[in-house]
Amino acid sequence: MNRFLVVFLSLLVSSVFAYIDEYANLGEQASSIKASGKVFHESPSIIRKMHPEFLRHKRDKTLRQGIRTNEYSLKGCVSCHANKNKINNQYYSVDKQGQFCSDCHKKVGVSFDCFSCHRTVLREDLL
Amino acid sequence: MNKALNRRDFIKIMNATTTGVAIVASGITLTTFASVSETPVTNKKRWGLLIDTNKLTETDIDGMVNACQQEQGWGTEIRSTSSQKPGWIKKLKIKDKATNKVSNLALMCQHCEEPPCVDVCPTNASMKREDGIVLVDKHLCIGCRYCMMACPYDARSFVHETLNNQKEHMPRGKGTVEACTMCVHKVDKGETPACVESVNSEAVIFGNLYDESSQINQTLKIVQSSQIRADLNLNTGVRYSGI
Numbered sequence: 001m002n003r004f005l006v007v008f009l010s011l012l013v014s015s016v017f018a019y020i021d022e023y024a025n026l027g028e029q030a031s032s033i034k035a036s037g038k039v040f041h042e043s044p045s046i047i048r049k050m051h052p053e054f055l056r057h058k059r060d061k062t063l064r065q066g067i068r069t070n071e072y073s074l075k076g077c078v079s080c081h082a083n084k085n086k087i088n089n090q091y092y093s094v095d096k097q098g099q100f101c102s103d104c105h106k107k108v109g110v111s112f113d114c115f116s117c118h119r120t121v122l123r124e125d126l127l
Numbered sequence: 128m129n130k131a132l133n134r135r136d137f138i139k140i141m142n143a144t145t146t147g148v149a150i151v152a153s154g155i156t157l158t159t160f161a162s163v164s165e166t167p168v169t170n171k172k173r174w175g176l177l178i179d180t181n182k183l184t185e186t187d188i189d190g191m192v193n194a195c196q197q198e199q200g201w202g203t204e205i206r207s208t209s210s211q212k213p214g215w216i217k218k219l220k221i222k223d224k225a226t227n228k229v230s231n232l233a234l235m236c237q238h239c240e241e242p243p244c245v246d247v248c249p250t251n252a253s254m255k256r257e258d259g260i261v262l263v264d265k266h267l268c269i270g271c272r273y274c275m276m277a278c279p280y281d282a283r284s285f286v287h288e289t290l291n292n293q294k295e296h297m298p299r300g301k302g303t304v305e306a307c308t309m310c311v312h313k314v315d316k317g318e319t320p321a322c323v324e325s326v327n328s329e330a331v332i333f334g335n336l337y338d339e340s341s342q343i344n345q346t347l348k349i350v351q352s353s354q355i356r357a358d359l360n361l362n363t364g365v366r367y368s369g370i
Contacts, residue, residue, distance in 0.1 A: 063264055064254065065167035066315045075295055117265055117300030119293045 025100045027081030040080075048104075051077075055114075074118055077101075082122040093120035135317060164315065173259035174238070174309055174364060175336040176323070177343050177352060180230045181369035182330035188218045188233045194325035195235075198310060200294040204287070213284035215307045216322060221370065230370050233322070233331075236261060236282040236307035237355065238364030244274035244283065253304075259336075259364050260309050270302040279356050282306050309364075336364065 026034065033040050041047040047054075051072075058072040070076050081100040083092050094101050095115040105112050196202040201213045219232040238261045244253045245261065252267035253274045263274075263283075275283045283306040286299055293299050296312040310320035318324075323333040334343035352368040354361070 059266060061167075063262065063266075064256065066256065066258070066311070067165055067167060068163045068312070068315050069165055070163075116289070117293065117298035117303070119295045119298070121292060123295060 025081075025083055025098060025103050027083055027100050029080045029082075030100075033080070074114060078119075078122055091122040091124075094122075095120050168256055168258040168315075170257045170259075171337065173240075173336045174314060175259070175334065175343055176309075176320075176365045177332040177346055177368065178233055178365065179330045179332075179350075179368045180232060182328050183231060183233065183326070185218070185231050187326050187328070187330060188231055190325045191233050191322035191331070192216050192218060194321040195307070198294070198313075198321035199297045199299075199308070200292075201299065201305070204290070206288045211285070211287045213286065213305060215282075215284070215305070217281075232355075232367065232370070234280060234282070234355075235322075235365065236309070237280050237361070238307075238309060240362035240364070241360070243277040243279065243361070247273040247277040249273065256311070260311050260314070261306075262308055262311065263304050263306065265298060265300060265303040265305070268303040270304065272304060274304055279359055279361075 030040075054072040055074060055077075059074075061067040062073070078094050082094060083099060084090065085092055092099050093115075095112075096102060097106070101112065101115075195216045199215060201215055204212050207213075216233055216235040219234045220229060221232060222229045238255075238259055240255075240259065242253070242255055242261050245255055247253075249271060250267045250269055252264045252269070253261070254264055255261045270285065272285055275281075275285065283304050285304050286301050289301050290299055297308070299305055310318075310322075313320060319333045323331045332343045332346055334341040336344060336347075338344055347366065350368045352366045353370060354363045354366055
């Protein structure tokens with residue numbers, strides 16, 4: 001019985017730690033926006049749940065109707081949630097393991113295909 | 128030279144100012160874009176090109192191909208064989224057998240009014256925008272390549288390998304079909320396609336075919352021009368004079 005208790009407690013503790021590092025790779029710009037207290041998205045829970053729909057809506061509008069606004073653009077997501085390698089001062093690919101998009105997708109076990117076509121590395125002069 | 132401030136410059140300056148103010152006010156550098164339209168494109172416009180093969184030299188065409196590659200990021204495929212490599216715009220030599228006159232053509236997607244590629248596409252990935260620009264929606268493209276077979280101009284190509292560092296305005300990926308987009312991302316901002324910009328002479332004119340006052344409309348009224356394979360009744364957006 002004690003053995004089960006130990007297993008249960010260790011699982012509980014590890015899940016707490018897993019929850020803590022949820023924002024580990026929010027991205028440099030996104031982190032600074034969050035730190036400044038400015039609310040950028042409606043709410044994290046909405047954007048977490050709805051971002052595929054937002055992106056799908058935006059992609060159709062952009063491609064088929066030529067509405068190239070910034071809102072919900074994948075370029076916008078990447079520019080805010082990209083992280084830089086401190087050593088060589090280069091941006092990481094956003095689909096690389098440990099980065100914002102792939103981190104969360106991996107955690108919830110949902111594959112995503114955006115970056116087989118879309119650029120994965122943030123272009124400096126875009127910022 | 129005393130140049131009055133035209134509409135484009137005005138928009139550029141206003142845009143820069145607004146962006147500057149936004150940056151200062153919020154303290155956050157947000158991604159900046161040129162002026163963007165929030166209204167869908169309509170069929171009040173139809174974009175087209177007029178290519179004068181008499182004025183267009185071979186160097187010009189090479190320049191156009193290079194400009195297209197630079198702008199859209201194709202042509203760096205290393206694993207594809209030469210027949211697999213994409214070619215959004217091609218240099219074509221045609222010879223009149225009777226007179227031996229050789230013309231050089233820049234051949235790209237002709238942006239047909241009745242595009243065969245759109246007819247055959249099983250997923251609606253091949254599509255024509257309201258303003259006449261024919262595009263591939265790569266979100267829907269399954270890579271069946273029917274459109275490539277249907278196109279009389281051999282304008283479309285297929286991506287055979289995994290790509291990296293695409294241009295952020297032109298997503299390209301393995302397993303999808305692609306072709307000249309008439310630099311739609313630039314056109315939407317009020318700019319002209321990269322290939323047109325690369326030619327210094329008046330050999331390539333871009334503009335709205337429906338606009339009576341546009342240079343392309345004016346020129347088409349006075350010069351002899353033709354469509355390639357006009358017999359197919361596709362009413363192409365790209366026209367040629369001098370052939």
